[in-house]
Amino acid sequence: MEINDPTPAERRLRRAFATGAEVDFRDESGDTAGRWGPERTVRARVLRTLLLDGPREPGETAALKLRGARITGTLDLRDATVENVVHLTHCRFDDAPLLDGAHLRYVSLRDSELPGLMATRARTDGNLRMTRCRFDGPVRLDGARIGGVLLLDSAELTAGEAAGTTLRLNHLAVADDLYAPGLSVRGPVRLDGADVAGSVDLTGARLESAGPEAVLHAQSLAVAGDVLLREARVTGRTDLRGARVAGRLDLSYADLSHPGRTALRASSATIGELWLRAGPAVRGTVNLRRSQIDVLFLDSEKVTGEVLFNSLGYTSLTPHEPAEHRLALLERDGDGYVPHAYEQLTAAYRRIGDDHAARLVQLARQRRHRRTLPWYGRLWGFAQDVTVGYGFRPLRAAGWLLSLLAIGSVAYALHHPQPLKAGEAPPFSPVFYTLDLLLPVISFGQESAFAPRGWYQALAYALVLTGWILATTVVAGVTRAVSRQ
Structure with missing residues (x-):
């Protein structure tokens, strides 16, 4: 244009x-x-x-x-x-x-x-x-x-x-x-x-x-x-x-x-x-x-x-x-x-x-x-955390074991439990007796030969229960850690 x-x-x-x-x-x-x-x-x-x-x-x-x-x-x-x-x-x-x-x-x-x-x-x-x-x-x-x-x-x-x-x-x-x-x-x-x-x-x-x-x-x-x-x-x-x-x-x-x-x-x-x-x-x-x-x-x-x-x-x-x-x-x-x-x-x-x-x-x-689990799951998780850090801190198990072993050994050294069959029981050892209570798989023949009474019996039950919990959490934690690797 x-x-x-x-x-x-x-x-x-x-x-x-x-x-x-x-x-x-x-x-x-x-x-x-x-x-x-x-x-x-x-x-x-x-x-x-x-x-x-x-x-x-x-x-x-x-x-x-x-x-x-x-x-x-x-x-x-x-x-x-x-x-x-x-x-x-x-x-x-x-x-x-x-x-x-x-x-x-x-x-x-x-x-x-x-x-x-x-x-x-x-x-x-x-x-x-x-x-x-x-x-x-x-x-x-x-x-x-x-x-x-x-x-x-x-x-x-x-x-x-x-x-x-x-x-x-x-x-x-x-x-x-x-x-x-x-x-x-x-x-x-x-x-x-x-x-x-x-x-x-x-x-x-x-x-x-x-x-x-x-x-x-x-x-x-x-x-x-x-x-x-x-x-x-x-x-x-x-x-x-x-x-x-x-x-x-x-x-x-x-x-x-x-x-x-x-x-x-x-x-x-x-x-x-x-x-x-x-x-x-x-x-x-x-x-x-x-x-x-x-x-x-x-x-x-x-x-x-x-x-x-x-x-x-x-x-x-x-x-x-x-x-x-x-x-x-x-x-x-x-x-x-x-x-x-x-x-x-x-x-x-x-x-x-x-x-x-x-x-x-x-x-x-x-x-x-x-934190996402129900109360019983949180309780079991807390036990694993305290004991072995979910398997990522395995030395905690040794610390717990030594602490409980010391408590049990001192307690039973001060008060020997009575033998179940007099004359047939082996010599009493407070250390190995406590280990028998704590370790659910290994037996040194002490737990089956002696029977504590009173609060010493309650202590024995507590050590047995703690041993099982400790062993279970260790196995679960270590298994989880190994699987992550």
Whole structure:
């Protein structure tokens, strides 16, 4: 469509387009904050005409390179094919551009101000650059295909409550990186089903949402590289359920805050390395149910609230911390007693050769399990714990045996029991008589030859009963310990 009434600014742009030259409407200092007068104003329909049917100079590459302009009207390129490079930097758009379904070569909107951007199903052969852009409305890139890098570094996005999601990138496909360090978004960000062939860099990002939904909603996100949220501040839920991150999910120094609710949900995810370390403690629940992680880098001081670790699997756990610190974490599991979590922690300690810590974890597991049993089960478990530490502290049995042996030996040395058959009984030995009472299997011939009376008989019954309990708990505990090995 031919423009019959072009302004001087538009005529200048038309001449530059034919050779790919840049038009800069800023003053000598590069300032764009002054007046947006007619000398700096270009109509969006003029841009559309140039991109779809602009003049070409022989031997030159036509391109739209405009800097520091006010663009009035709506730049409507829906379902259009644009073969030229598009640079609209330091510009101010009165209306949100419409790029839905468009096929573009390369687009840069760097340092521009826009009321939003509609680019669902759009496709670019190269980069889509929105570095330091300021959006006052929603940005839609659902189903878009970016052939290079998607750059949102230091961009600022704000949308009203009625706008819903501020940044929507559902089912986005990026052939390189999603590069957005320093990104600031007030409102929900959605990355459901997105596929990034490189890495997602949100280092130092500021994501905030007051609504009930997740502030970062990235279910089934697939990333071939890393997802970096180092030093990010996220107010609301970070939802990575079902995500697949081949590299590192790095939350080092990140401030995740959603008090009383879930702050991080990475359940049913497959992650190469998950780093939850340093920086402020997570304020909210951490949900890692059913996830598979190769290396779990988890500082106990980073996660001080409720956790959900049911069916979480990991190969390596770092850094090496005392078992007491890790057990305190499992005590806060919102699912209650989860045997799998204790088994995973035991295996992690055994892989690095810390058998002592592994035994402590198994002992804590038995004690936690005891709290779930009826009263008689808790009583029997308490007996096993006190006597042999469920088989993980077998030296306790020797201590109990020596203590009872000393008590019985002293008591019966002071008062010998009467022989059952005078003249036929062997010489009395208080030590071996007590051993006969304590050891239910071994017999030294003392118990059957002598019969105590009074409270000495009661002591004998007590020693026999204690011996049976001690023997049973030892067998049960040792059997359990051996089976764990």
